[in-house]
Amino acid sequence: MQFKQAAQTEIEKNVHNAMTKLAADKTINIKLADLHVTKVKTIAVPNHKTACVIYVPCNEIATFKQDEHLVAALEKQIVGHQVHIVADRKIEHRTPKGYRAFCKTSVAVHANLLEDLVAPAYIAGKRIQYTAGQKLNKFLVAKVRKAEVENRVAVCSKVYEALTGIKNQIDFM
Structure with missing residues (x-):
């Protein structure tokens, strides 16, 4: 397991130690030593x-x-934390003349972030509710993996709001 930066915070050291322990374990099917x-x-x-x-x-x-067992194994190693693995995507702002790919827009980055947060389930629907000048996004997760994701949904909603600033509610379809 390799970090992109040299100086590490305390939580990054804990994650690094947990990943190295899991890399030596044979229950995880991924080669964690090659990943970043x-x-x-x-x-x-x-x-x-x-x-x-x-x-x-x-x-x-x-x-x-x-x-799918990687997140559960990391949560056992990092006690007291609910672990979410997301891709580090960047929002590219508009330029007057430049072309911007859709995957770099804020809409696409926020949608992919939500997909990463609720994994292994997937988003089946999206509603926007307007009440008294307030906007609330309601995301519907498929019931296929409800048993695995049900206890994580409340934290996923708060993490999504903290990272994007969008008020939301995550329910099951």
Whole structure:
């Protein structure tokens, strides 16, 4: 497991130690030694566990999602944190003459961030509710993986709001 930056915070050291322990373990089907972590961020969620958001490069997110047991194993190693692995995507702002790919827009980056947060489930629908000048995004997660994701949904909603600034509610379809 390799970090992109030399100086590491305390939580990044904990994640690094947990990943090296899991790399030696044979239950994880991914070669963690070849993968990278860009940064780690902690988000305090009231009345729930602290969320630990692990950012990985965009081209390696599919590799991290191959083994569904990786997040559960990381949560056992990093006690007191709910772990989320997301891709480190950047929003590219408009330029007067330049072309901007859709995957670099804020809409696409926020949609992909939400998909990463609720993994292994997927977003099946989206509604926007306007009440008294307030805007609330309602995201509907498919019931296929409800048992696995049900206890993580409240924290996912708060993490998404902290990272994007968008008020939201995540329900099951």
